[in-house]
Amino acid sequence: MIQLTGNTLTINEIKKVLFDNERVEIAKASMEKVNQSHEAVQRIVKEKKVVYGITTGFGKFSDVYIDSENVEELQLNLIHSHACGVGEPFPEMVSRAMLLLRANALSKGFSGVRPLIIETLVQFINAGIHPVVPQQGSLGASGDLAPLSHLALAIMGEGEVFYKGERVPTEVALNDTGIEPVTLQAKEGLALINGTQAMTAMGVVAYIEAEQLAKQSELISSITIEALQGIIDAFDEDVHVARGYQQQVDVARRMREYLSDSKLITRQGELRVQDAYSLRCIPQVHGASWQALDYVKEKLEIEINAATDNPLIFDDGEKVISGGNFHGQPIAIAMDFMKIAVAELANISERRIERLVNPSLNDLPGFLSPEPGLQSGAMIMQYAAASLVSENKTLAHPASVDSIPSSANQEDHVSMGTIAARHAYQIIQNSRRVLAIEMICAMQGAEYRGIEKMATATKEFYDKGREIVPSIVKDRIFSKDIEALAEWLTV
Template sequence: MTIAIVPGSNTLADWRQIYWGAPFNLSGSADARINAGAEAVQNIIRKGAPVYGINTGFGKLATVRIEDDQLALLQRNLILSHSVGVGDYLPAQVVRLIGALKVASLSHGASGARLETIRMIEKLIALDLIPAVPAQGSVGASGDLAPLAHFVSSMMGIGEFVVDGKVVPSTEVLAHHGLTPLVLAPKEGLALLNGTQVSTALALAGTFETERAFEAALVTGVLSLEGAKGTDTPFDPRIHALRPHAGQVDVAAALKELVAGSEIRESHRNCSKVQDPYCLRCMPQVMGSCLDALRHSSSILGIEAQSVSDNPLLFENGDVLSGGNFHAEPVAFAADYLALAIVEIGSMSERRSSMLLDTSLSGLPAFLTRDAGLNSGLMMGQITAAALTSENKQKATPAVIDTIPTSANQEDHVSMATHGARRTLPMAQNTQTIIGIELMTAVQACDFHAPLRSSEALERGRSALRAVVPHLEEDRRQSPDIAAATKLVRSGALVDAVGRDLLPII
C-alpha cells in the first residue's frame, strides 16, 4: 500500500510502513500551500529586504548581505560547504525514511521549497535511487546539516548514490534515469539541509527495530518460564491493579494469555517452589516499563516526524520568523529514553538464558545437553548474549547531556541527537540477537519436558524455531542457528506464528 504524505497528518504507523518498505507519495492537497510558500520567497526577493537564508549568509555570517544575482550560487555553495560527512553510509531503509520525512516537512509550505523540488525527492526514492549519506558529522542542531547536504548534493548531480551496494557518481545515475540535476532556487538549499529528518529517521528506525525485539521478548520470556517450570502467578491482574502502570498491566495480561492452557504449567501447579528469579517473576514490571518508555519516545517522534524543523519559517500573512525548530532536543531525549529500554529488554533476556543453563536454578541438565562435559551444549550462546548486553550498556550513556559549541559560538548549545539516535539501530539489532539466543535456549529447555506441551500459541512459536533450528543433540556450530533464530525475531515471523493479537499494542 502506498502511503500518502499529508501535511501534519501522518501517523507513526505510516512511518513504520515506509521503513519496512512501503512506497509513499505527496498528497495533492499540499500543492497550494507549497506553491504559496515558494511565491513568498520570490516576494521577499522583489522587496529587497534582508531575510536570513534567502539573501544573507549563514550561521555566524548571517549579517553578510548577498546580491540578487548571486542567490542561486549562495544556495549551491551552502550545499557544497556543508557536505562534510564522514563514516559509513546510512542504511537504505533509513535514507528512504529521511526522504519521506523531508517531503513531509516541506509539504507544509513554511520552508519555501518549490513543488518540483519536493517531487524530485519522491521520485528518487520511488526509483530506489538512494543518496549516499555518511552517518557521521551532525551535532543535531541547526538541523542535520552535513548528512542532509549529502542527500541534496546527490539530487544536484554533485554527490553520489548507492546502487546495488556500490557508490556511483550522481551525474551518471541521474543521466541513466533521464533526470535533470536539481538547480536550487533561493532558500531551497537551506530548507533542504536545515531540519531534524536524519536524527528523526534514525530514532524511528531504532524504534521500529526495538518493537520487533520487544514483542519477541514477551514470547521468549514465557517460553523461558515454561522451560524453568516457573509460575504464572505473578501475572495475576489483581497484583497489577494495585500498581496500574499501563505498560505493566498490558504486559502482565499478555504473558498470562500466552501461557494459558499449557500442560507444562499444569504439571507443576502444586509443586514446592514458592518464587521464581526476578528475570521471570518481574517480567510485567520490567518489560512494562520498557513498553511505557517505547510508547513515550514514540509519541515524541510521531510529533517530530510531521513537524517543520528548518529556519526561517514563512507564514501566510507574509511574516518570516527566525526560531529554533531545527534544534533536535526532543529527538535526543526520545533516543536516550529508547536506548535505556533497548538495554533492559536485552538484559532481562540474557538473564533468562543464563538461568536456564544453570542446573542449580533450572533443574535441567547443565547447559541443556544430556552429555555435558563431552558436549558444551548452549554454553557459548549465553556468552555471546552477555557480550552484546554489555556492549549495549556501554552505548546507553545519555547523549543529550553532551554539547560542544559550534559555528564560532553562534550555535552554542547542540543536542547531539544524531549519534544518540544512530546508536539505537545497532543496539536494537544486538537485542534482537540476544532474544534469538534466548529463543534457542528456551525451546531447548522445553524439549526436555516432552511429552508435555506448552500452550497452543507457544507451541506455534516452538515449531517456527524448529523449522529452521533443530534440537541440539550434540555439539555443532551454532552461529548459523543464532542467525536463523534472530531472523525470526527481526522479521516478526516468530510473533506472527504465535499471534500478534495476543501482544500489547505499542
C-alpha cells in the same frame, strides 16, 4: 498511495512506504501552500530584504549580506561545504525514510522551496533511489546539516545513491529513470538541510524494530517460563491492576494468554513458592520498557509532521522568523529513553539465559548440553549474551546530555540527537541477538521438558524457530544459529 500533507503522516504509513514500497504523492492543497511560500521568497530576494539564509550567509556569517545575483551560488556552496558526513552510510531504509520525512516537512509550506524540490524527493522515493548518507558528522542542532547535505547532493545529481541493490554515482540512477537533477534557488539548500530528518528517520526505523522486538520478547520469555516450569500466579491480573501501570497490566495479560493451555507452568507451592525476578517481574520490567516506547512513538509522530527548518515563512512572507525548530533535543531525549528501554529487555533476557544454562539454578542438563562435560552446549552462548548487554550499557549512556559549541559559538548548545538515534539502533541489534540466544536456550529447555506439553501459542512459535535453528544434539558453531535466528526475528 500515501498522500503527504505535512500534517498527517503516521508511523504505520511510513512502514508501508519503507517495507511495502507504497507509492507517495503530495496533496494538492499542500502544493498550493508550498507555491505561495516560494513566491514570498522570490519577493524577499527581489526587494533585497535582509532575511537569514535567503539574502545572508549562514551561522556566524548571518550578518553578511548576499546580493541577489549570488543567491543560487550561495545555496550550492552551502550544500558542498556542509556535505562533511563521515563513516559508514545509514542503512538504505533510513535513507528512504529521510527522503519521505523531508518531503513531508517541506509540504507544510513554511520553507519557501519550489514545488519542484518536493516533487523530486518524491520521484526518488517512488523510483527506489536512496542517497548514500554517511552516519557520522551531525550535532543534531541547526538541523542534521551534514547528513541532509548528502541527501541534497543526490537531488542535485551529485554524490552517490543506492539503486537496484547497488551503490552507484547519482547520475547513473537519474539517467536510468529519467529524473532531472535540480539547480537550487534561494533558500532551497537551507530548507533541505535545516531539519531533524536524519535523527528522526533513524529513530522511526529503530522504533519500528524495537516495537517488534518488544512483542517477540514476551513470546520468547514465555517459552523460557515453560522450560523452567515457572509460576503463573505472578501474572495474575489482580497483582498488576493493583499497581496501576497499563503497560504492565497488558504484558501480564499477553503472557497469560500465551501460556493459557500450557502443561509446563506451575502454581505457587507446587515446585517452589517464588520464581526469581527475571521470571516473576517480566510484566514490571517489560511493561516499563513499553511505557518508554509509547513515549518515543508519541514524540516521533509529532516530529515527522513538524516544521524544523529555519527561517520559517508565515502570512505569505509578511512574517519570516528565525527560530530554533531544528534543535533536536526532543528526539535526542526520546532516543536516549528508547536506548534504556531496549537495553533492559536484553538485560533481563540475559539473566533468564543464565537461569536456563546454569545447572545450579535448574534441574536441566548443565548448559543444556547433550553430553555435559564432553560437549559444552550453550555455555558460551551465555558469554556472548553477557558481552552484548555489557556493550549496551556503554551505548545507553545518554547522548542528549552532551553539547559542544559550534559555528564560532553562535550555535552554543546542540542535542547530539543523531548520535542517540544511531546508538539506539545499535542497541536494538545487540538486544535482538541476546533474545535470539534466549530463544535457542528456551527451545532446548522446553524440548527437555516435552514439547507436547507446551502451550498452543508457544508451541507454534517454537515450531517456527526450529525451522531456523535445529535441536542441539551435538556441539556446533552456534554463532551461525544466533545470527540466523536474529535475522529471522528481524523480518
